[in-house]
Amino acid sequence: MGSALQVQNLTVRYGGFIALNDITLNLEEHTTLGLVGESGSGKSTLARVIAGLIAPDEGKILLGSQELLKKRSREQHKKIQMIFQNPDASLNPKHSIRQILSEALLFHKIVHRPEVEQRCKDLLAHVHLEAKALDRFPHEFSGGQRQRIAIARALSVEPSLLIADEPTSALDVSVQLSVLELFKTLKTELNLTMLFISHDLGVIHAISDTVAVMRQGKLVEKSSMDQFFTRPEHDYSRELLSAVPKMPNTITAGGYYEPRI
Numbered sequence: 001m002g003s004a005l006q007v008q009n010l011t012v013r014y015g016g017f018i019a020l021n022d023i024t025l026n027l028e029e030h031t032t033l034g035l036v037g038e039s040g041s042g043k044s045t046l047a048r049v050i051a052g053l054i055a056p057d058e059g060k061i062l063l064g065s066q067e068l069l070k071k072r073s074r075e076q077h078k079k080i081q082m083i084f085q086n087p088d089a090s091l092n093p094k095h096s097i098r099q100i101l102s103e104a105l106l107f108h109k110i111v112h113r114p115e116v117e118q119r120c121k122d123l124l125a126h127v128h129l130e131a132k133a134l135d136r137f138p139h140e141f142s143g144g145q146r147q148r149i150a151i152a153r154a155l156s157v158e159p160s161l162l163i164a165d166e167p168t169s170a171l172d173v174s175v176q177l178s179v180l181e182l183f184k185t186l187k188t189e190l191n192l193t194m195l196f197i198s199h200d201l202g203v204i205h206a207i208s209d210t211v212a213v214m215r216q217g218k219l220v221e222k223s224s225m226d227q228f229f230t231r232p233e234h235d236y237s238r239e240l241l242s243a244v245p246k247m248p249n250t251i252t253a254g255g256y257y258e259p260r261i
């Protein structure tokens with residue numbers, strides 16, 4: 001397995017405030033890195049720098065073996081797709097689902113025009129929506145369905161890295177689990193490489209292969225999923241884990257999870 005993403009000594013400042021402080025991490029191809037940490041620790045900033053939405057002040061980002069420069073090419077933008085907490089961030093309300101999906105397919109020349117319709121249907125099938133959704137508009141769907149459409153749009157361009165920033169947090173509790181299940185299915189079916197941000201350790205437990213922990217702009221731990229949940233290295237990780245309610249049968253979006261420390 002090769003390295004899909006390498007982040008080397010990344011620093012981001014907002015004015016005098018250091019939001020990311022010398023972050024170095026590595027993400028293996030076809031694996032999911034779960035990123036956790038308290039509010040304000042810099043998780044979204046890290047996601048945005050990797051996606052090319054913010055330029056770093058220092059450091060390097062490599063996708064595969066290619067260094068991503070501050071000004072990215074269209075091809076480089078395509079390779080890293082992001083799913084936001086609020087699906088509306090990536091769905092134009094004036095466009096039908098057909099327009100939303102086909103625009104991305106045509107702009108990035110993923111398929112030829114005669115194949116677009118079928119590819120749109122296939123994408124919807126991947127996120128468990130019916131083909132008749134193509135004629136409808138984002139506001140006609142529930143929040144969970146809109147997040148599925150945002151996932152289909154992100155996948156349409158066949159990214160080599162998918163970044164999901166709290167993708168279930170804004171959804172009704174009743175649909176969080178089904179969207180998380182969808183991510184799990186897609187991860188296996190499509191062999192995805194993902195950076196998955198969540199403050200919910202149940203979600204991280206359900207989806208991640210490795211876990212990275214951020215605190216005050218620094219990366220304080222990177223461990224395998226198993227190690228993080230059973231033998232975390234850093235005191236702060238233990239603190240995060242001990243904050244999860246220890247009642248038996250605690251249900252989170254990740255299913256049943258009872259901390260073992």
Ligand SMILES: Nc1ncnc2c1ncn2[C@@H]1O[C@H](COP(=O)(O)OP(=O)(O)OP(=O)(O)O)[C@@H](O)[C@H]1O
Nearest residue numbers: 014017019037038039040041042043044045046199
């Ligand atoms: N555009 C900005 N200008 C100034 N400060 C910012 C900006 N964006 C974020 N910050 C600050 O940088 C720090 C990191 O923010 P970031 O959103 O990356 O954290 P986070 O871990 O994703 O938090 P949350 O879980 O609440 O989204 C916070 O202190 C935040 O207030």
